Amino acid sequence: MNENCFDTPATLKNSVHDIRKDFPILNTQVNGKNLVYFDNGASSQKPQAVIDSISNYYSTMHANIHRGVHTLSQRATQAYEDARVAVQTYFNAAHSEEIIITRGTTEAINLVAHSFVKKGDEVLISGMEHHSNIVPWQLAEVNLKVVKVKDNGELDMDDFKSKLSANTKLVAITHVSNTLGTINPVEEIIALAHQLGVKVLLDGAQAVPHIKVDVQKLDCDFYAFSAHKMYGPTGIGALYGKKDLLNAMPPYQGGGDMIKQVTFEKTTYNDLPHKFEAGTPAISEGIAFGAAISYLNGIDWTWAAQHEHELLAYATEEIKKIEGVKIIGEAVHKAGVLSFVIEGVHHYDLGTLLDQMGIAIRTGHHCTEPLMQRFGITGTARASFAIYNTKEEVQIFIDALKRAIKMLK
Amino acid sequence: MTIAENEKEIIEDFALFSDWEDKYEYIISLGRELPLISDQYKTEDHLVRGCQSRVWLHADKKGDNIVFTADSDAIITKGIIAMLIKVLSDQPAAEVAKNDLKFIDTIGLKEHLSPNRSNGLVSMIEKMKLYAHAFSSGI
Ligand SMILES: Cc1ncc(COP(=O)(O)O)c(C=O)c1O
Numbered sequence: 001m002n003e004n005c006f007d008t009p010a011t012l013k014n015s016v017h018d019i020r021k022d023f024p025i026l027n028t029q030v031n032g033k034n035l036v037y038f039d040n041g042a043s044s045q046k047p048q049a050v051i052d053s054i055s056n057y058y059s060t061m062h063a064n065i066h067r068g069v070h071t072l073s074q075r076a077t078q079a080y081e082d083a084r085v086a087v088q089t090y091f092n093a094a095h096s097e098e099i100i101i102t103r104g105t106t107e108a109i110n111l112v113a114h115s116f117v118k119k120g121d122e123v124l125i126s127g128m129e130h131h132s133n134i135v136p137w138q139l140a141e142v143n144l145k146v147v148k149v150k151d152n153g154e155l156d157m158d159d160f161k162s163k164l165s166a167n168t169k170l171v172a173i174t175h176v177s178n179t180l181g182t183i184n185p186v187e188e189i190i191a192l193a194h195q196l197g198v199k200v201l202l203d204g205a206q207a208v209p210h211i212k213v214d215v216q217k218l219d220c221d222f223y224a225f226s227a228h229k230m231y232g233p234t235g236i237g238a239l240y241g242k243k244d245l246l247n248a249m250p251p252y253q254g255g256g257d258m259i260k261q262v263t264f265e266k267t268t269y270n271d272l273p274h275k276f277e278a279g280t281p282a283i284s285e286g287i288a289f290g291a292a293i294s295y296l297n298g299i300d301w302t303w304a305a306q307h308e309h310e311l312l313a314y315a316t317e318e319i320k321k322i323e324g325v326k327i328i329g330e331a332v333h334k335a336g337v338l339s340f341v342i343e344g345v346h347h348y349d350l351g352t353l354l355d356q357m358g359i360a361i362r363t364g365h366h367c368t369e370p371l372m373q374r375f376g377i378t379g380t381a382r383a384s385f386a387i388y389n390t391k392e393e394v395q396i397f398i399d400a401l402k403r404a405i406k407m408l409k
Numbered sequence: 410m411t412i413a414e415n416e417k418e419i420i421e422d423f424a425l426f427s428d429w430e431d432k433y434e435y436i437i438s439l440g441r442e443l444p445l446i447s448d449q450y451k452t453e454d455h456l457v458r459g460c461q462s463r464v465w466l467h468a469d470k471k472g473d474n475i476v477f478t479a480d481s482d483a484i485i486t487k488g489i490i491a492m493l494i495k496v497l498s499d500q501p502a503a504e505v506a507k508n509d510l511k512f513i514d515t516i517g518l519k520e521h522l523s524p525n526r527s528n529g530l531v532s533m534i535e536k537m538k539l540y541a542h543a544f545s546s547g548i
Pocket of ligand 1: 041042103104105106107130132133174176177178203205206226367
């Protein structure tokens with residue numbers, strides 16, 4: 001086999017100053033101000049290496065993959081499969097065919113909802129799930145049970161224990177909440193479920209930008225994530241699944257690439273991972289996903305975790321000093337997500353004024369409407385941080401926030 | 410005043426603002442002045458759902474004219490509603506149905522009327538026009 005084209009760089013980056021240079025969009029002006037991008041929870045920005053990877057692919061090797069005998073097709077196939085191996089290695093999956101490439105977290109969860117459960121099965125989710133970890137189960141007509149969320153935004157583990165039983169077919173819970181920032185005790189959840197022989201799917205969409213995940217160490221059965229939240233391109237992501245489970249599951253979609261042989265009488269399906277990858281995939285995005293992984297391999301994760309923690313701690317401390325602000329989500333273990341409401345100020349107005357000052361935050365229900373109902377609110381304002389954000393930006397955000405509140409109150 | 414005259418007046422007001430802060434302060438003040446929709450109409454029936462902010466709209470007939478009252482939970486949305494009402498309310502229903510609301514674009518607030526802004530304004534304008542159509546065609 002050729003060497004994988006997504007190598008790990010020799011030295012690890014641990015300076016926000018250096019990292020910022022890798023993200024060209026951070027030099028953008030918005031409404032005449034330097035952009036402060038705090039909407040990373042929705043999607044993070046892309047390093048030059050990822051951007052170059054897409055253009056390089058189309059300039060030098062584009063062809064359809066997996067079927068061609070000609071050189072370009074082989075090059076493209078090699079790069080695409082190298083990306084899969086890069087993802088496998090990064091998440092420490094035991095086999096590359098355990099990485100099913102999907103459009104993202106949403107498609108990954110839909111795949112499991114289609115192929116792993118059947119109508120009437122009991123599925124245990126939580127009250128802090130994103131709509132993409134609620135609606136697929138409703139479409140599959142399973143019997144949904146919902147674990148409660150505590151006032152501080154932590155999962156109610158007593159409620160989890162009382163609702164989990166040997167009748168549960170699957171626990172499907174978010175690793176990190178996109179709205180609250182809560183890092184759920186997934187190790188404990190998995191251990192408790194496995195004691196009863198229950199399988200566990202984790203929605204890793206919000207965890208992967210902040211936490212270096214090791215699927216074998218976690219021992220989760222399925223792990224769903226999107227590239228675009230971890231500095232990669234949009235429209236691509238993956239489902240990790242344990243091989244024996246994936247092998248036992250029927251295909252999700254039918255089409256090219258996922259078959260061994262087709263006759264009108266009987267069709268036999270391809271092996272993993274292709275069984276679940278019907279049709280021509282997002283090839284350039286897949287390869288650029290590999291480039292994003294390669295970029296992340298060059299980051300000092302101990303530094304990154306500490307850096308994001310400092311940003312969150314500083315923003316939390318400063319925002320608490322502002323009168324009328326209430327933080328939604330005060331779990332002990334939190335990722336770089338700060339959701340808040342302000343007495344007498346609507347989140348839409350706040351988002352609009354901050355945008356005028358060049359600051360991008362997210363406002364609204366964050367695709368977690370049941371969680372909003374749980375807290376009796378219609379939405380929050382949310383700042384979410386990435387490795388390239390700085391303490392100075394937090395200060396600009398806090399000052400802008402004060403200015404906006406003054407205008408709105 | 411006609412719809413066109415109302416539009417002209419708003420455009421002239423906005424021409425005075427040199428920065429975003431003045432502009433938004435003015436919109437916010439308009440929002441505060443907006444006569445509220447009476448409580449009896451602030452119901453599910455009158456709710457125009459946006460995923461960011463909510464809007465309530467009520468339309469009444471006054472001869473050939475159409476009169477709007479509205480409210481929103483977000484003050485900037487409310488300020489923009491106040492302008493829409495100032496321009497369109499108590500005007501001939503047939504004229505309201507025809508108006509293309511170009512003034513919003515002229516004063517640099519077009520982004521607030523983009524469908525993906527999901528503040529309820531786009532749906533509100535659709536509803537205003539529907540009412541105006543219905544009233545002018547005597548339905
Ligand atoms: C927790 C969580 N789950 C799932 C998703 C859906 O991800 P995608 O839209 O990339 O499929 C998101 C995205 O916002 C999320 O935050």
